[in-house]
Amino acid sequence: MLQKLMAPLGKLKEPLAKAMAPLGKLTGGNPLIPGIVAFVALAVIVPPLLAGYWIFLVTAGLLTTITAMGLAIIVGWVGEVNLAGAGLLGASVYVTGYFYRVGDSRLNGWPFIPAALTGILFAAFLSGMVAIPTARFSGIYVMVLTLGLQITLERTLFSFPWIIGGFGRNVIVNRPKFLGVSFDSDLRFFYLCLAAAVAAGLFVNALRNSRHGRAMNLIRTDKRAAAAVGISPWRYKILAFAIGGGLIGVAGAFTAPLYRSPPAIVQFIAFQSLFLLAIPVVAGTRTLLGIASVALSFALIPQALESHHLSPFLLGGIGLIAGTIVGPGGLGGNLLDILQKQKEVAILSAVGLAVDVEAEVDLTVAPTPARVETDNGGGPSVAADGDEIVLRDRPPRLKA
């Protein structure tokens, strides 16, 4: 039955690849270029086109992107499922708000940066702590205990009015000010959050390419191999949870002043954790741009669903189901494969090899190696026996 359900998804790959072909040609298959284009579009083109409310929503989407990057480290790199994403986000929001806000509150008026650091460290600490007893066990226990952490946060931290600052109190959480520059307006705060999202993306990218990032990825792929080369799965799992929690904490710290008042607890309940989890599951973790696109969509689509009286949980549920069916690469991974193939085609064309683009963009597994025709100096194409491209579900490689 599932096979039947999945059949349309498989059929989508070919038209998707064809649709992506012009983009691939335009960018030379370089995944950085769409990222830069997306950044410029967000920073320059989008704000003047959008009304204030939508700027606010896109800002929320950028913060969801940072949250999703944190979850992606845990879900995608070390292969564990964290069901406390919303709880950690809320913990950072409320702890940051507690120290930063002004008004009817016990401790207030800290500068934004120390308050935010406290929130971030608190989220990282909680996330790391829950990993300590579970990192040696199977992923199933991690799921249960992170769900336990989520429920505990809901029933403890989120139920203290003096921390969350809610329940009708007159509490103001101002937008921050840095070096005399106020980020009070929605547009300025949008740019601040965009900078934070870009910084988080650069950090995650650098971490992924570092020794530690590779170690985390190896743990997911093969724990025994990792242990054999001296990588401690236990330590790296805890590290991944702490870093992931920290990134979620960053999102929380910027979410605290987003609404100018403490946000409602309902945004940080257990179902919201599943909704957030769906983002890296759908997007995959190979491309940060994919995560950002899905996160922005997940922040904006519920607004459209709202007018049709549809719960955002529907989107989360469909996302989780689709994400698991598409596979660990997610939608982003599949698109990246297509772009990578386009890059290979561009390189082959540049060195004088004419490649059948139809065949190149076909992602299905070819039963036999396909031969590549070389351009014979403008004359009729002839098949060169020595030049073969083996088509796999990975980018093609030239055989000597």
Add this chain to the structure above:
Amino acid sequence: MVVALSFHFDLFKFSLVQGVALGALYGILAIALVLTFRMSRVVGFVHGGIATASAFFYWYLVADPTLVSGQSVGGSAWNTHQWPKFPAVILAVLLGAALGAVFGSVVTGRMATWPRVTVTTFSLGAMLLLAGIAASIWKSAFENVPSPFGEKSTHLLGNSVRYHDLAVVVIMVLLVVSLNFVLTRTKLGTQIRAIADDIDAAEIVGIPVQKISIGVWCAAGALAGLGGVLLTPMTRLGTGVILFVLLRSTAGAVLGGFDSLPLALGGALIFGQVESQVQGGTFGTIGSGWREVILMTILFLGVILLARRSQSRFQLAEG
């Protein structure tokens, strides 16, 4: 958070009965979780969604429309039907069974060889989808649900106890006895245990693994549906409540290593007792936050002490 420790025997007696009912309720869902885990090595979070769907369906069939607070929202979904309760319970349980069978056919079919954590994530997605459907139809519902056993009470150990609570305990006892009988005294039970112990060997000796697995998922779905129907008269009807209870049941199953039905039931009863005693004030005034911390500590300790025992089984499941 407030803590003022003391011991009150009268409250202990009252909470004991309440705790057994609560633990029995957690136990019903824990049984469903353990059964399906033994079949497919998947934590059946989907049971939370099934319980939600069945509970909403039951409420839709039996609730008095004049007492439905969401009527102001409008729409035919709030026009409940006031049906007789027992046929509604049967229909809600059948809905749970059907949903369980559908999910079981998916996870024991094409997904049979997929990594178990992936399939468990799929199970989370299915739960969220079912909860999302319920939340879309009945937005922000937080309704009172009539019990199938009425609203009357009786006296037990000098305390007033609802028939509903007693019925939950009786149902759980009947379930345990009948499941124990099926699993230990029948050919089907032998086949189920064979699949749980070694799925490849079971297949080699000709046991129809997929059919039986789907059957177990179907039965577990029915249990989850029953759990949802029995839960909501004790709390209220809302999507968030069921996930909260599912965690308790899952914790019970964890304490049983996701392997043993008696241990899972024991774990669920411990959770029910601790929650009831702390909430009932047996040990003095303890805030709800501390109650959660205590339960979470038990869960963590349970994982650390008991999970090692089952680790090889889980590693096998994830291989």
